[in-house]
Amino acid sequence: MTKLEKPYQIEIAGVGGTGVLTAAMLIGNSALLQNVHVVQSEIHGMAQRGGVVNTEIRMGPVHGPLIPDHEADVLLSFELGETARAMNKLKPKNGIVIMNTHIIVPPSLQIKKGAKYPSLEEIESIVKQFTEKVYLIDAFSLAEKAGDLRTQNVILVGALFATPDFPITRESFEKALTIQFRKKEQVIKANMKAFELGYNKMKELMK
Amino acid sequence: MEKSYKKEQKVKRLSKEKTVMLLSGNEAFARGVLEAGVDVAAAYPGTPSTEIMETIARFGKETGMHAEWSINEKVAFEVALGASWSGLRSFTAAKHVGLNVAADPFFTATLFGGMKGGFVMVIADDPSFHSSQNEQDTRMYALAAHAICMEPSTPQEALDMIKFAYDFSEKWESLVVLRSTTRLSHSRGPVELGAIPKKESHKGEFIKNPAQFVCLPANARRTKPLLMEKLEKIKEYSNTSEWNVLEKGDKSLLIIASGVSYEYVKDAIQELNLKPTVYKIGFSNPLPEGKIIELLKEYPKCLIVEEVEPYLELSVKALAAENNIQVQIFGRKEKVIPISNELNPKIVKQAITRVLNLKKAETEEGSLPTNAEINEKLPNRPPELCAGCPHRATFFAIKQAAKKRKLDPIMPGDIGCYTLGFMPPLSAVDTTVAMGASIGIANGIAQATNQVVIPVIGDSTFFHTGIPALINAIVNNAKFVCVIMDNQLTAMTGGQPTPELGKTAFGEPAGVVSLEQVCKGLGIKNVEVVDPYDLEKTTEIIGKAIDSGELSVVIARRECALEYTRQVKRAKQKLDTYFVDEDLCTGCRICVRTFACPAITFDYDKKKAHIDESMCMGCGVCRIICPYDAFIKR
Numbered sequence: 001m002t003k004l005e006k007p008y009q010i011e012i013a014g015v016g017g018t019g020v021l022t023a024a025m026l027i028g029n030s031a032l033l034q035n036v037h038v039v040q041s042e043i044h045g046m047a048q049r050g051g052v053v054n055t056e057i058r059m060g061p062v063h064g065p066l067i068p069d070h071e072a073d074v075l076l077s078f079e080l081g082e083t084a085r086a087m088n089k090l091k092p093k094n095g096i097v098i099m100n101t102h103i104i105v106p107p108s109l110q111i112k113k114g115a116k117y118p119s120l121e122e123i124e125s126i127v128k129q130f131t132e133k134v135y136l137i138d139a140f141s142l143a144e145k146a147g148d149l150r151t152q153n154v155i156l157v158g159a160l161f162a163t164p165d166f167p168i169t170r171e172s173f174e175k176a177l178t179i180q181f182r183k184k185e186q187v188i189k190a191n192m193k194a195f196e197l198g199y200n201k202m203k204e205l206m207k
Numbered sequence: 208m209e210k211s212y213k214k215e216q217k218v219k220r221l222s223k224e225k226t227v228m229l230l231s232g233n234e235a236f237a238r239g240v241l242e243a244g245v246d247v248a249a250a251y252p253g254t255p256s257t258e259i260m261e262t263i264a265r266f267g268k269e270t271g272m273h274a275e276w277s278i279n280e281k282v283a284f285e286v287a288l289g290a291s292w293s294g295l296r297s298f299t300a301a302k303h304v305g306l307n308v309a310a311d312p313f314f315t316a317t318l319f320g321g322m323k324g325g326f327v328m329v330i331a332d333d334p335s336f337h338s339s340q341n342e343q344d345t346r347m348y349a350l351a352a353h354a355i356c357m358e359p360s361t362p363q364e365a366l367d368m369i370k371f372a373y374d375f376s377e378k379w380e381s382l383v384v385l386r387s388t389t390r391l392s393h394s395r396g397p398v399e400l401g402a403i404p405k406k407e408s409h410k411g412e413f414i415k416n417p418a419q420f421v422c423l424p425a426n427a428r429r430t431k432p433l434l435m436e437k438l439e440k441i442k443e444y445s446n447t448s449e450w451n452v453l454e455k456g457d458k459s460l461l462i463i464a465s466g467v468s469y470e471y472v473k474d475a476i477q478e479l480n481l482k483p484t485v486y487k488i489g490f491s492n493p494l495p496e497g498k499i500i501e502l503l504k505e506y507p508k509c510l511i512v513e514e515v516e517p518y519l520e521l522s523v524k525a526l527a528a529e530n531n532i533q534v535q536i537f538g539r540k541e542k543v544i545p546i547s548n549e550l551n552p553k554i555v556k557q558a559i560t561r562v563l564n565l566k567k568a569e570t571e572e573g574s575l576p577t578n579a580e581i582n583e584k585l586p587n588r589p590p591e592l593c594a595g596c597p598h599r600a601t602f603f604a605i606k607q608a609a610k611k612r613k614l615d616p617i618m619p620g621d622i623g624c625y626t627l628g629f630m631p632p633l634s635a636v637d638t639t640v641a642m643g644a645s646i647g648i649a650n651g652i653a654q655a656t657n658q659v660v661i662p663v664i665g666d667s668t669f670f671h672t673g674i675p676a677l678i679n680a681i682v683n684n685a686k687f688v689c690v691i692m693d694n695q696l697t698a699m700t701g702g703q704p705t706p707e708l709g710k711t712a713f714g715e716p717a718g719v720v721s722l723e724q725v726c727k728g729l730g731i732k733n734v735e736v737v738d739p740y741d742l743e744k745t746t747e748i749i750g751k752a753i754d755s756g757e758l759s760v761v762i763a764r765r766e767c768a769l770e771y772t773r774q775v776k777r778a779k780q781k782l783d784t785y786f787v788d789e790d791l792c793t794g795c796r797i798c799v800r801t802f803a804c805p806a807i808t809f810d811y812d813k814k815k816a817h818i819d820e821s822m823c824m825g826c827g828v829c830r831i832i833c834p835y836d837a838f839i840k841r
Binding site for chain 2: 029052063129
């Protein structure tokens, strides 16, 4: 039984179809397997229609499912631009941002002539006003390495588990993964590899 | 002492010998239904309530129960009522606006009672309009209909309350309404599971009793005083109910809260390091009036924290006034709690700080960019019709047919994925009001103007409430072209079966209803079925229907692109995707300007269109739209 003295809170920002909800389930179940109290909130009415999908995970001595503004310990972002949109959730100064450099261009942007998606530098400059602890991960390339593009979400989850003071163990994650995808050996294998790649990448970035 | 339905506190709950799962509120409601041994469950999907019935459909079969996706919420309610009157435990669930559809039988059922088998209904409200046209407060409905109403605040309570509600419903022969909200239905927490009972039989017997089941005025007149008497007794219960929990703190402030708002209160006082007294209302109608009066006398100030309407606030204020209690009450009227949108811990913290005249803590947040400032620099990301969605092609065909005739038709829309046809560049939805309202409003516009009217409605919505409006057009000589976008599913809520599919909620074979036979059977002469991927033919047929000037129906039939993609992937087959031949592409941007499939992007450096083949599902409509034949099948 792991007892958390104070809340540990993770905001996940993404777009419908990027595996936000699955990632949240894996993290939540990992916590539960360690007997850590966990509540989480998700809005998924538009999950498969390309809309913004955010999930909030709260562990330890917490009550409601929403992270109060400026309280998240980590912002885990599955899409570059969406990182900036969720910054107000993060603890200023001490909060950690793990962001995917992959972008998903909304179709509505295509209609306007010459409208461009913000550059990595533009997004970074917004994010860095909130915290110095910003880690960029090219989850798309790493997922290619893992052999399945759908594992981008687990690459990022791997990076999350590598952050200092993260209260949940790798063993719990592996157990949660096996329960979630039981009998799907290939999926488990690819995701284990993805987790490892994300975990090691984050360790390397933090050196 | 009544039997307790509540589970022990969290820490103990996680001990090894108990099964604990991370369930959403909706999954917990469903689990409660199964653990309560419900025999008949019926619902129509609607966010944020859908997963309740989905979960029941997934796991209910082995219990021997009957579960169904009904044609609309009114029918679902009546199915459950009929089963309850036959002595079986019955259940229905809907989103808040679904109760509007079921309101007629709901009001009468609560008046007449007679629930021989327990009857519980979960209604999920949607504060902040996450996926709804309005914010409605189901507690106001309960008050108006004299229905028993309860409000769980966590997934665990969702499960526990359902089981209590069935016993309570049977004890009082009354319907029990459980009010959920998005942040309960769609949030997860640890839930300790109980056992699912094994049952001998799922058949009941309807015992005739016309005085109870026939709502003639004479019977109603006799029943109303009996209902009011019953509610007085239940009010007594409410004063001592284990669902209304008093957490004694200091004497500075009394906070009354219900549902998920109570959880926000707990977060807020923990963060502010305060210990006010908190009264959690889980049994909301009838309210524990005696207990509230008693409490109001003991505190100088009272803050009411609840979502959507000032349901508790109005009652508490009335009780204070009637009993001459000198207490300052704060809620929406005092603008301490905002009038619209859902609450969160921050709002509650600010409310408590204001009511207690506390100094605001110093923060560094002031110097950080605000949400609005950040959003200005980011592209919007509204939900869109999927890549390959047949609705996009149908909308495009309607627009083409109108353009050729130099017409600007009025297009009343309806509720479903195709409401997204509102978005540019299609901009093809002129009104959206309620399920089935496209055809109803088309009737009105056709009678009131000389404009061409083309209502657009989905297949599931047409069966739900569209048919009566179409009959109305026939018998009142309204002329318009009704386009039914038939994707063979209730797609927006996750692909529930429609009457054309011939499948029950458990996936077993069932009767089939044909859209075109329904329309022809009504006597409409111009009924055509087209494939929207055949853009030219679809445009031609819609054009002919416009030219006829008669009441016509065009059924645009093509399976939901999302479902098609899922099936192809499940069968481990490949999709016939398209790519852009850059030698043929002239960079005219017609594809992104007028059609806007999410799989097509435009590269401004190369001045060429590009297809993201991980999104393309191979509908091939872009090939028809491109004047230069630049889209090529791989």
